[in-house]
Amino acid sequence: MPKEMETDSDLLSVGSAAARLGVAPATVRSWERRYGLGPAGRSSGGHRRYTAADLAVLLRMQQLFDAGLSPAAAAREALAERAGRPAGERGAEEAEGSDLTGTGNQSADGIEPAVGPRLRRRSGGPGGRVLAVPGASDQVRGLARAASRLDDDSIAGQLGDLLVHHGVAHTWDGVLRPVFRAVGHRWARSGDAIEVEHLLSEVTVEALRAYRAFLPKPAAARPVLLASGSADQHTLPLHVLAAALTERHLPARLMGGRLPGAAVGLATRRTGAVAVFVWRQLRPPADDEEGSELARLPMGRTVRAVVVGGPGWDSEVLPAGVRQAHDLSSAMQLLAPGTP
Ligand code: B12
Incomplete structure (x- = not known):
């Protein structure tokens, strides 16, 4: 009964x-x-x-x-x-x-034999309202499904496995970026999936931090300073870079989002940073505080490289000596030249 x-x-x-x-x-x-x-x-x-x-x-x-x-x-x-x-x-x-x-x-027990693969190929599989990632790999679809249903354990598990077995470059370029792009498109199209964007971002940051803690401690050396623009909460590429630097035994100093321009210079001097990276996802309000602060950094002397990245920078008006990176690999080459 x-x-x-x-x-x-x-x-x-x-x-x-x-x-x-x-x-x-x-x-x-x-x-x-x-x-x-x-x-x-x-x-x-x-x-x-x-x-x-x-x-x-x-x-x-x-x-x-x-x-x-x-x-x-x-x-x-x-x-x-x-x-x-x-x-x-x-x-x-x-x-x-x-x-x-x-x-x-x-x-053996007669449970519908062909259902598995058939379900697998349908958009979303047993996920239903999943993010659209057409033609994507199993890894991308797996992460998109877990993100769609706000399953933090599954996201963390998948990211942990990917990072440990494939490293940060594949995890970011091959898996996370397609999923974040799908999240961004969905938001731009319909204004929804904000909760997915927030949770996936949080768990990604946590997974990258955990991965850094798992890696051998970098050598004691002058760090690479990583920050986002003063108007920007977008920080994922900073965490990705920090993990990529740690993979190469290089120390990173993560300053997070919304770092006021003046603090970039101060932090660079106080940490003795060997290189500086500033991410801008968004275009800042008219007065370009970070731009002028970057121009004042002791480039070529104590600071070997000043690199910017993200769609919020205007490549036409970068301060002299500042280099622009367009992806993880070029950022790593500029910030840590000569490392494998
Ligand atoms: C995650 C995310 C967030 C998270 C950020 C969490 C975090 N800790 O970073 C949260 C939820 C906080 C957020 C907030 C907001 N967001 Co948001 N967000 C995103 C999302 C989905 C990913 C951002 C990201 O990391 N991009 C990097 C990768 C994933 O993007 P990509 O296209 O693959 O990569 C390109 C480059 O960036 C470069 N690249 C890729 N990886 C690397 C690595 C390195 C090292 C380098 C140098 C280059 C590089 O190569 C590609 C070619 O350009 C984007 C959508 C998108 N696709 O970018 C929206 C997006 C950037 N957000 C957007 C908006 C509008 C906002 C909010 C204003 C929303 C709101 N109403 O609150 C706020 C802004 C808050 C603020 N003041 O900053 C818009 C920006 C539109 C615009 N141009 O103005 C986007 C584009 C979404 C959209 N489609 O409209 N966001």
Whole structure:
């Protein structure tokens, strides 16, 4: 007999569960039909009611899908984990899940064999309202799905793996940038996904900081100073550069966003910075404080390179001696020449 649970405010309807997962209610119902990922109970009227544990299994299924399993394998793994089955008993399912070609996907328990790859290729897979990243790699789509459903654990897990196994250049240029561009387009088109932009930014910054802490400590040397313009909260490229410098055992001093122009000069002198980088995503208000401060830096003497980056700089009016970088790789060449 289904349990009577309508009065318990902790239980979620299918619509609320779907909203937490970032997918349509029909998708959640189809997971129950296809993979047995149903809720433990129903209301007196026969409506689905999801407990926190039911929701956790669905979230876990999405994370495993992001990590590359087929939906069917991800569902079985999530259910097995909840049941506490040892990993060895799930070997066959994992092997099945790693087959993303659509062949050899027959499952022992008869769960719709072709559903995995088919779902995988549909835009969004089991993510529903995911960001549009047409033609993107599995890594990009996995991150876009996790970001769309505001799943910070999954974002952090994916970024941690990418950074440790592929390094910062691939993680940024190959995976994060396409997702941030999709977020930016969505915002520009419809004004939504702001929550996605904020969460993805926060988790990205955290992941890059954690990666820096994981890397060997840089040599004791004069740092590269990294800051964003005085009007700019956009700081992601600073964190990316800091991680790239740390990968090369070079110290970075991260000043964050909205650094007033005068403070750039002061910080450069006080830290003895060997090079300075200022990111501007946005064009500043008329008076160009940082520009004039950069012009006053002791370039070529104590400061080996002053580099700017981002669409907020006007390459026509850069102070003499200031170089402009257009991507991570050129910024690294200018800031840390001669390092591999
Ligand atoms: C993440 C993000 C945020 C985050 C920033 C978090 C953080 N800690 O940095 C938050 C949520 C805070 C934010 C706030 C705002 N944002 Co915003 N944001 C973005 C987003 C999605 C990514 C920014 C970014 O890091 N770009 C870098 C990469 C991802 O961009 P890219 O195109 O791949 O790279 C280009 C270059 O930058 C360069 N490049 C790439 N990587 C590297 C690395 C290095 C080292 C170098 C040198 C170059 C380089 O190569 C490419 C060719 O130009 C962009 C959209 C976008 N695609 O840029 C909007 C975007 C920049 N934001 C925008 C806006 C409007 C805002 C807000 C005003 C929104 C608001 N209403 O509050 C505020 C501004 C606050 C402020 N005063 O700064 C607009 C700016 C439009 C404009 N030109 O004026 C954009 C373009 C979104 C849009 N499509 O409209 N934002």
